[in-house]
Amino acid sequence: LQRIRLLAVAGSVLTLMIVTACGGGGGNAPAADDPNALVVYNAQHEAVTKTWADMFAKQTGINVVIRNGKDFELANQIKQEGDKSPAEVFLTENSPAMAVVEDAGMFADVDPATLDQVPRDYSTSSGKWVGIAARATVFVYNTSKVSEADLPKSLLDLADPEWHGRWGAAPGGADFQAIVSALLQLEGEQVTGEWLEDMKAGYKNYSGNNTVLQGVNAGEVDGGIIYHYYWYRDQANTKENSANTKLHYFRGEDPGAFISVSGGGVLRTAKHHDQAQEFLKFITSKAGQESLADSTDLEYPVGSGVAAAPALEPLKDLDAPSVNPSELNGPQVVELMTQAGLI
Amino acid sequence: MAQLTAEPSVRAPAPAVSLREQSSPRLVRSNGSSDRLLYAIAVPVVLLGLIPIGFIVHESLILGWAGIEPILFRQRVADLLSNTVSLAVVCMLGCVVLGVAAAWLIERTDLPGRRVFGALLVAPLAVPAFVNSYAWASLVPRFEGLAAASLVTVLSYFPFVYLPVAAALRGLDTSLEENAQALDRGRIAVFMGVVLPQLRVATLGGALLVGLHILAEFGALQMIGYETFTTVILVQYQSTFNGPAATMLAGLLVLCCLFFLCAELAARGRARYARVGSGVARTPRLAQLGVGRWPALLALSTLLVFALGVPAFAITRWWLHGADLGSDLMIALLSTLRLGALGALATTAAALPIAWLAVRRRGRFSTLLERSAHLTSSLPGVVVALALVTVAIRWAHPVYQTTTLVVVSYLMLFLPRALVNLRAGIAQTAPELDDAARALGASEMRRVIQVTLPLIAPGLASAAAFVFLAISTELTATLLLAPNGTETLATQFWKYSDSLDYAAAAPFAATMIALAAPLTYVLLQQSRKVRHQ
Numbered sequence: 001l002q003r004i005r006l007l008a009v010a011g012s013v014l015t016l017m018i019v020t021a022c023g024g025g026g027g028n029a030p031a032a033d034d035p036n037a038l039v040v041y042n043a044q045h046e047a048v049t050k051t052w053a054d055m056f057a058k059q060t061g062i063n064v065v066i067r068n069g070k071d072f073e074l075a076n077q078i079k080q081e082g083d084k085s086p087a088e089v090f091l092t093e094n095s096p097a098m099a100v101v102e103d104a105g106m107f108a109d110v111d112p113a114t115l116d117q118v119p120r121d122y123s124t125s126s127g128k129w130v131g132i133a134a135r136a137t138v139f140v141y142n143t144s145k146v147s148e149a150d151l152p153k154s155l156l157d158l159a160d161p162e163w164h165g166r167w168g169a170a171p172g173g174a175d176f177q178a179i180v181s182a183l184l185q186l187e188g189e190q191v192t193g194e195w196l197e198d199m200k201a202g203y204k205n206y207s208g209n210n211t212v213l214q215g216v217n218a219g220e221v222d223g224g225i226i227y228h229y230y231w232y233r234d235q236a237n238t239k240e241n242s243a244n245t246k247l248h249y250f251r252g253e254d255p256g257a258f259i260s261v262s263g264g265g266v267l268r269t270a271k272h273h274d275q276a277q278e279f280l281k282f283i284t285s286k287a288g289q290e291s292l293a294d295s296t297d298l299e300y301p302v303g304s305g306v307a308a309a310p311a312l313e314p315l316k317d318l319d320a321p322s323v324n325p326s327e328l329n330g331p332q333v334v335e336l337m338t339q340a341g342l343i
Numbered sequence: 344m345a346q347l348t349a350e351p352s353v354r355a356p357a358p359a360v361s362l363r364e365q366s367s368p369r370l371v372r373s374n375g376s377s378d379r380l381l382y383a384i385a386v387p388v389v390l391l392g393l394i395p396i397g398f399i400v401h402e403s404l405i406l407g408w409a410g411i412e413p414i415l416f417r418q419r420v421a422d423l424l425s426n427t428v429s430l431a432v433v434c435m436l437g438c439v440v441l442g443v444a445a446a447w448l449i450e451r452t453d454l455p456g457r458r459v460f461g462a463l464l465v466a467p468l469a470v471p472a473f474v475n476s477y478a479w480a481s482l483v484p485r486f487e488g489l490a491a492a493s494l495v496t497v498l499s500y501f502p503f504v505y506l507p508v509a510a511a512l513r514g515l516d517t518s519l520e521e522n523a524q525a526l527d528r529g530r531i532a533v534f535m536g537v538v539l540p541q542l543r544v545a546t547l548g549g550a551l552l553v554g555l556h557i558l559a560e561f562g563a564l565q566m567i568g569y570e571t572f573t574t575v576i577l578v579q580y581q582s583t584f585n586g587p588a589a590t591m592l593a594g595l596l597v598l599c600c601l602f603f604l605c606a607e608l609a610a611r612g613r614a615r616y617a618r619v620g621s622g623v624a625r626t627p628r629l630a631q632l633g634v635g636r637w638p639a640l641l642a643l644s645t646l647l648v649f650a651l652g653v654p655a656f657a658i659t660r661w662w663l664h665g666a667d668l669g670s671d672l673m674i675a676l677l678s679t680l681r682l683g684a685l686g687a688l689a690t691t692a693a694a695l696p697i698a699w700l701a702v703r704r705r706g707r708f709s710t711l712l713e714r715s716a717h718l719t720s721s722l723p724g725v726v727v728a729l730a731l732v733t734v735a736i737r738w739a740h741p742v743y744q745t746t747t748l749v750v751v752s753y754l755m756l757f758l759p760r761a762l763v764n765l766r767a768g769i770a771q772t773a774p775e776l777d778d779a780a781r782a783l784g785a786s787e788m789r790r791v792i793q794v795t796l797p798l799i800a801p802g803l804a805s806a807a808a809f810v811f812l813a814i815s816t817e818l819t820a821t822l823l824l825a826p827n828g829t830e831t832l833a834t835q836f837w838k839y840s841d842s843l844d845y846a847a848a849a850p851f852a853a854t855m856i857a858l859a860a861p862l863t864y865v866l867l868q869q870s871r872k873v874r875h876q
Binding site: 039046067069076077080081173210241331 | 578843
């Protein structure tokens with residue numbers, strides 16, 4: 001009798017598995033099964049890109065399959081995949097990863113009409129990719145630990161003994177690595193290398209910008225380097241991770257006032273070249289940029305004259321340093337940071 | 344991540360199995376053609392498992408010493424080594440102390456409610472370590488450092504020691520202890536001098552498993568910012584894809600795994616503690632705890648509140664915090680079920696020939712095949728995935744970013760879970776039945792379908808179930824290898840909790856636990872069967 005029971009259990013387990021294995025093909029998002037779907041390698045916020053993809057699909061009937069990853073992970077993956085890369089559109093959070101793919105000669109020229117939708121300040125001179133969003137570097141500080149008078153004047157001040165052990169960052173993330181790439185372009189390898197060494201000795205490591213904000217709010221550290229939207233997002237929400245904090249903008253063309261441009265580009269090898277160009281055009285269009293401005297992610301829109309969310313400090317008031325996003329050297333930053341023992 | 348494993352529970356009955364094998368002289372007789380077929384499946388499966396180590400050796404040769412030296416010989420790597428080793432040591436010690444103490448309380452004392460406690464002590468296996476970490480980190484401010492990492496991992500992994508030790512305690516012959524007591528040794532002296540040494544194999548086996556899990560753990564440690572080789576490999580992966588630093592750190596990690604495997608083999612020794620001879624082992628006399636029962640009850644309850652209560656509370660709290668579910672959960676659940684089912688089928692099918700050969704055609708070669716499979720699966724998921732993604736890009740592009748490749752990675756990681764279950768299942772069926780069918784003139788095909796498969800069906804089912812369970816909470820290999828557009832419960836949970844969206848992560852955590860819970864119950868039943876075999 002026990003044998004029969006066991007057999008019944010075994011049988012039903014196996015049947016269940018076979019059924020799910022065969023019938024589960026539709027388990028993924030429907031777009032994943034569409035051979036004509038546009039493949040997007042996405043390092044930009046998932047929710048933002050998902051909204052773009054859904055709006056685009058509704059408008060054009062073209063499905064979009066999204067592979068999510070981090071800036072440099074996907075950039076290097078595309079490079080290694082080479083001509084066989086399934087990626088057709090690449091979207092990032094920061095410019096250095098776009099530069100990696102551009103340097104590998106893997107981008108097609110962006111449609112001139114798309115380039116025209118984005119001002120040159122937030123795009124490239126090469127025309128190989130286009131800005132799709134922007135984010136501002138900020139110093140978030142705990143108001144009960146730091147008075148306004150004692151705020152650092154420059155990103156470089158954080159290397160001073162005065163700030164030793166008092167600030168946090170997430171060097172493993174592409175955001176911080178982009179900020180370092182601006183530092184590298186503006187101040188050179190010597191200064192950057194030394195600053196990273198000092199940082200390693202005196203900073204507190206966090207796994208992400210969210211946790212930096214949380215740590216500053218909880219008073220684990222007095223301040224931290226993050227992008228603006230982490231703070232605004234929490235303020236618009238429960239404020240549980242930012243109630244005790246304020247933002248400090250470095251301004252004055254300081255490396256710490258760096259505005260990071262998120263990029264979008266079409267791969268030279270894209271199977272659906274026209275659709276890919278169309279998607280990029282949509283992202284930078286009024287509708288695409290408005291959806292970005294309205295989203296809870298609170299990045300800055302950069303195209304088609306769309307204004308940022310009213311809560312944000314206007315981009316043009318931030319007095320950012322002028323950097324060439326196409327020449328931000330991500331791989332060298334990763335190497336310098338690896339050498340300094342930060343990642 | 345906490346991966347349920349059948350190993351601790353099934354290791355215990357092994358002596359009974361091997362006795363049977365030894366008593367049957369006809370085991371090694373083979374019949375040519377079908378054996379060749381079995382080997383034709385078994386050998387490639389095992390060779391597949393050598394890809395990760397081959398990949399690391401290949402990359403090291405290309406880099407050369409001049410390339411390797413600056414990557415590995417620096418302060419950063421020393422710090423990581425110290426982080427990794429200290430966590431492994433603290434966690435293994437913690438698990439051994441908790442596991443052995445809990446097993447003794449449950450099996451050998453008159454503690455009230457022992458049976459319920461015994462069941463609850465296995466339940467933490469249903470809570471993946473990264474869910475545990477999420478719970479603690481989201482509730483306790485400044486939850487960080489070695490102490491936090493140790494707490495979370497001990498709470499997740501102590502059943503790996505508890506299960507086999509409890510099973511071993513049940514199987515022990517108590518006459519040795521009684522002899523010692525008759526010789527006027529105190530109770531503590533008897534426990535230390537007589538009982539503990541007999542638990543050595545079970546304890547070491549469990550501790551080794553804990554150690555290997557620590558080496559492979561990503562989610563739980565990354566969430567609280569505790570850096571180990573595995574977490575930094577992932578960060579390097581995110582910064583460089585498969586850059587040399589990631590690969591070389593993976594190489595070091597593999598060496599750590601090998602060190603653990605060898606250390607366990609060496610420490611286990613050759614001593615034998617099994618009872619020999621017929622008769623029934625005496626039921627142990629239970630120690631009377633007296634007033635000692637109160638601190639014991641308090642300790643066990645605290646342990647369970649920490650390991651089960653905290654995650655349950657956190658998940659409930661965040662879920663009520665207002666997550667709007669959307670279709671994400673359903674989509675992720677379906678792809679998890681699909682990947683789990685495919686992986687379980689493939690892994691069980693691949694394990695069957697190896698297990699069959701290991702039991703029915705015992706010999707040096709078949710044993711070697713079986714052991715190699717164990718070696719691959721002791722490698723962390725991130726190492727296997729890193730190797731597969733690179734190999735597929737360069738040399739096997741048709742399978743790149745396909746479900747097939749993910750399933751292959753699951754096969755490599757979880758083959759032993761299927762092997763252990765199948766092995767026990769096959770060993771329990773009499774080869775004579777097979778022979779009888781042959782003597783009655785049944786064709787080979789008919790024999791397999793009508794006799795062999797029905798006999799080993801329970802083994803097949805439990806093998807598939809355990810692999811399925813391991814896959815349903817797998818994170819790192821899935822993150823790296825999943826086809827475009829595929830998200831599982833584990834990857835979605837990770838994404839949300841990584842961006843501190845605790846509320847959105849909660850339903851995914853709850854679903855993973857709900858999937859694991861029934862299998863944990865099966866595991867408990869299996870381990871309870873080990874009573875005076």
